[in-house]
Amino acid sequence: MFTDTATSTAGTVLENFIVRDEDLPEFKDLEFEDINQLHLDHPGANDTEYRTRRDYIASLAKRFRETGEITDVDYTDEEQGIWRHVAGRLEELHEQHASPFYLQAKHDLGITTERIPQLTEMNRRLKELTGFRLAPIEGLVETRGFLSLLSYRTMLSTQYIRHHSRPDYTPEPDIVHEAIGHIPMFTNPSFADYSQFVGLGAKIATDEQLEELGRLYWFTVEFGLVQHEGDVKAYGAGLLSSYGELEHAFSDEVDRRPFNLEEVINHDYTYSDMQPVLYVIPSYAELKEVTKRYIESFQK
Numbered sequence: 337m338f339t340d341t342a343t344s345t346a347g348t349v350l351e352n353f354i355v356r357d358e359d360l361p362e363f364k365d366l367e368f369e370d371i372n373q374l375h376l377d378h379p380g381a382n383d384t385e386y387r388t389r390r391d392y393i394a395s396l397a398k399r400f401r402e403t404g405e406i407t408d409v410d411y412t413d414e415e416q417g418i419w420r421h422v423a424g425r426l427e428e429l430h431e432q433h434a435s436p437f438y439l440q441a442k443h444d445l446g447i448t449t450e451r452i453p454q455l456t457e458m459n460r461r462l463k464e465l466t467g468f469r470l471a472p473i474e475g476l477v478e479t480r481g482f483l484s485l486l487s488y489r490t491m492l493s494t495q496y497i498r499h500h501s502r503p504d505y506t507p508e509p510d511i512v513h514e515a516i517g518h519i520p521m522f523t524n525p526s527f528a529d530y531s532q533f534v535g536l537g538a539k540i541a542t543d544e545q546l547e548e549l550g551r552l553y554w555f556t557v558e559f560g561l562v563q564h565e566g567d568v569k570a571y572g573a574g575l576l577s578s579y580g581e582l583e584h585a586f587s588d589e590v591d592r593r594p595f596n597l598e599e600v601i602n603h604d605y606t607y608s609d610m611q612p613v614l615y616v617i618p619s620y621a622e623l624k625e626v627t628k629r630y631i632e633s634f635q636k
């Protein structure tokens with residue numbers, strides 16, 4: 337399904353940014369990483385009530401894959417409380433360190449510190465702004481499947497929220513990471529096109545190129561910094577959804593280097609550590625352009 341590119345070279349598909357509903361792939365064959373059980377070190381691993389709730393929210397994502405319809409989650413007071421706690425604390429740091437585009441986008445999408453936003457409402461705004469869309473998922477899927485969906489201007493998004501015992505921590509993506517970290521940036525036309533290029537690349541990449549794309553994604557979509565009027569600001573989801581990471585990114589412990597695609601795609605990182613090196617893009621448009629040229633070099 338994700339390998340059925342209609343074209344044999346990247347170059348010919350890179351011009352088409354519009355994805356109609358009827359162009360979307362089937363979601364049924366997505367391959368999941370081994371996440372059926374919460375890892376033992378997950379704060380909710382031994383909480384039966386939490387696990388039951390997670391299973392219920394997972395059933396909504398499964399239903400989406402059968403019907404194509406997204407079901408809104410009836411978040412509980414406790415879940416809303418976790419959101420208010422985390423979103424409220426992040427808000428102050430965002431004012432200081434987040435990219436101005438991101439701050440505006442969060443506002444435009446109606447993402448507030450008051451309540452957990454629904455994928456359906458964010459989808460309505462995204463459709464108007466860049467034609468990007470969110471599809472619910474209950475956990476991590478394989479890299480190629482996840483990245484390839486970006487070629488359809490589609491991001492898989494979790495809906496569940498982290499465990500109440502550790503509201504400042506999650507070992508996996510949750511709705512805080514998605515809605516505060518990832519989703520606002522998809523309202524940026526250049527960033528949306530850039531994401532689509534990464535997706536188009538993932539569909540035709542060799543295994544080695546897929547690893548390169550994974551590193552590019554990591555140092556941009558997750559941990560990216562951007563120039564803004566002589567200053568450096570954050571736009572990466574891993575930074576914007578974690579106060580620890582965001583504070584660290586602007587500390588003296590981090591080497592903030594100018595973005596260089598060749599260096600980034602070859603830069604190994606450790607998933608679980610704070611990042612000692614981050615890359616600063618000059619602009620989202622520039623990121624899109626260098627990535628386009630890079631993807632066009634695939635299969636030549």
Ligand SMILES: [Fe+2]
Nearest residue numbers: 509558573574
């Ligand atoms: Fe992420």
